[in-house]
Amino acid sequence: MTESHDHAGHDHSHAHGGHSHAPASFGKAFAIGIALNVGFVVIEAVYGVLGNSVALLADAGHNLSDVLGLVVAWVATVLAKRAPTARYTYGMKGSSILASLFNAVFLLVAVGAIGWEAIQRFGEPAPVAGKTVMVVAAVGILVNGITAWLFASGAKGDINIRGAFLHMAADAAVSAGVVLAGLVILYTGWTWLDPVTSLGIVAVIVWSTWGLLRDSLTMSLAAVPPGIDPTAVRAHLEGLPGVTAVHDLHIWPMSTTETALTAHLVIPAGHPGDSFLMEAAHGMKDDFGIGHVTLQVETDEATACSLVPDHVV
Template identity: 60%
Template sequence: MSAGHDHAHHHQDHGHHGHAHVHAPANFNRAFAIGIGLNAAFVAIEAFYGWKVNSLALLADAGHNLSDVAGLVLAWGGTLAGKLPPSARNTYGFKRASILAAFANAVLLLVAMGSLAWEALGRFNAPVPTQGVTVMVVAGIGIVVNTATALLFMRGSAHDLNMRGAFLHMAGDALVSLGVVIAGALTLKFGWNWLDPAVSLAIAAVIVVGTWGLFRQSMHLLFDGVPDQIDLGAVKGYLQSLPGIERVHDLHVWAMGTSEVALTAHLVMPSGHPDDAFLKDINQHLHDQFDIDHVTVQVVKVPFTQPCQG
C-alpha cells in the first residue's frame, strides 16, 4: 500500500517539475476566465435587448450563448480536475475529467444544434418578422465575442481534445452570429423571412459535422481506445524490433487524459532480464517518437499469462 502511495507521490512531484507542463495551465486559466467573463456579459446584454424589442431570435440566441458559458465552465473544470494530484485512493488523479468534459461539450453542442434546427423548422411554417437592426447589432457583437474567445483556445485545440471542444463551441457560435447578421441584412433588403430559419439550419448542419469528430473521439477515449495520433502497429513493431525480444504480449495503449497517453506491455525475452539502461531507452524512445508519457513494461523469459488479443 505505502509503495503504491510513494509511487503516486513521486509521479505527482514529477508533474510539478516537468518543464513542459509549467507554462500552459496559467495561459489557459486566463483564457477560460476571459472567455467566461466575456460570454456571460454578452448573454446579459442579449437577453436584455431580446426582452426590450420582444425578439424571440435574440432570446433564443441568449439561451444558446448561455450553453457556451456552460461549455467553457465544463472545459475549465475538466482541465483543473485533471491537474489534481494522485492519491492513495485515486492513483491516476482525475486526469480522465478532461476527456469527460470534451464528451460533455460535444453532447451539449449537438443538443444545442438540434434545438436550433427544431426552432428553425417551426419558423418555416410561421415566419417571424425580425427586428432587423437591433438583432444585427447584437449578433455583430456576438461575432466579436465568440471569435475572440475561440482565438484564445486555438493554440491548445491542436494538441488537446478538451481545448478543441472549447474552441469548436466558440467557433461554432461565431458562425451562428455571422449567419444571423447576413440573414438579417438580406431580410431587411428583400423581405425574405424564410432566410433566417434557412441559414440557421445550414449552420446547424455545419456545426454538427464539425462536432461529430469531437463526439466520436471523446467517446473512443472514454472506452480506453487507442488515441487517434498513435499508430499501434508502429509501437508494436518498435518493441518487437528490440534486441533479444521474441514477442510482445498484452500491449495496451490508452489516454489517461486529453493530453497524456499510457502504455503497458509484456516483453518476452528468453535470454534473460535487461538492465535499467535498456528500459530507460524504451521509455525515452516511446516518449520522443510516439508522445507516450506513462510507460510500464514487464520483461519475462517465458510468458506465464494468457496472451491478450491486443
C-alpha cells in the same frame, strides 16, 4: 524509475519514463471567455426578444450552453492537476475526458431544441428587425473570435481545450452568417431567411461537434487515443534489440493530454538492464507522445503467452 522482481519464475521489469508534464494552464483564457460570453448572452437574449428574431434567440441559447461548456472544461483542467491518492491512483486526470464528452453531448441536445424552434417558425413566420440582428451578431463575431483565439494554442494537443476552441470558432462563423441574413432581410423582407439561418447554425454546430463526440467517447472507453497508431507502436517495440515478441500491449488515455502504455516484451537472452528500459520508454515518449510506459520483460515466449491467454493483443 525502474523496478524489478521475480514472479512465477519470470523476471518482470517495469520502466516508467518520460511522464507528460501537466497541461498548460488556460485559467485566464477560461475566465475571460466566460465573462465575455455571459455578457453577450444577455445582449443577444434582450435584442432577440425586442427584434423578434429566433436566430438571435437560438444563438443566445447556444452561447449559454457554451458558457456552461467552458465552466465544465475549466473545472476539468483544475481537477486534472490534482495529485494522485490511494483510491484515485491516476489523480483526477480522467475528468478532462468526461468534460469533453459532456460538452459534445450537451451541444447536440441543445441543437435539437434550436432546430425544432426554427422549423416551427416556417409555419408561423414573424417580422424580424434585420438591422438589430446584424448589429448584435456583429458583436458576436468579435466576442467569439477573441475567445477562440484565447484557446487556439492548445487546440491541437488537448481535446478538452479543442472543444472550447471549436465552439467559439464555430460561433464566430455563425454570427457572420447571422449578419449576412440580417442584411438580406433588411433589403428584401424575406423573413423565412431567419429560421433558415437557425438551421444553418444547427448544421455548423453538429459538424463541429461530431469529431469531439467521437474522440471523447472513444477516450472514455479507454481506446487508443486519436493520433497514435497501435500497429506502429507494436512494430517499434518489436524492433528493439533482443526482443523476439510483444504481447499484452495496451495503450489508453489517462486524460485528454496524457497517454499510458503497458506491454510484455519477450527477450530470450535475459533482462537487458535498466538503461534499455529507460531508452524504450523515452522512445515511446519521443515518437508517439506516450508519457507513462510500463514494460514487463519475459524470457520464455511460450510460457509467458500461456500465462495471459485472454490478454494477448
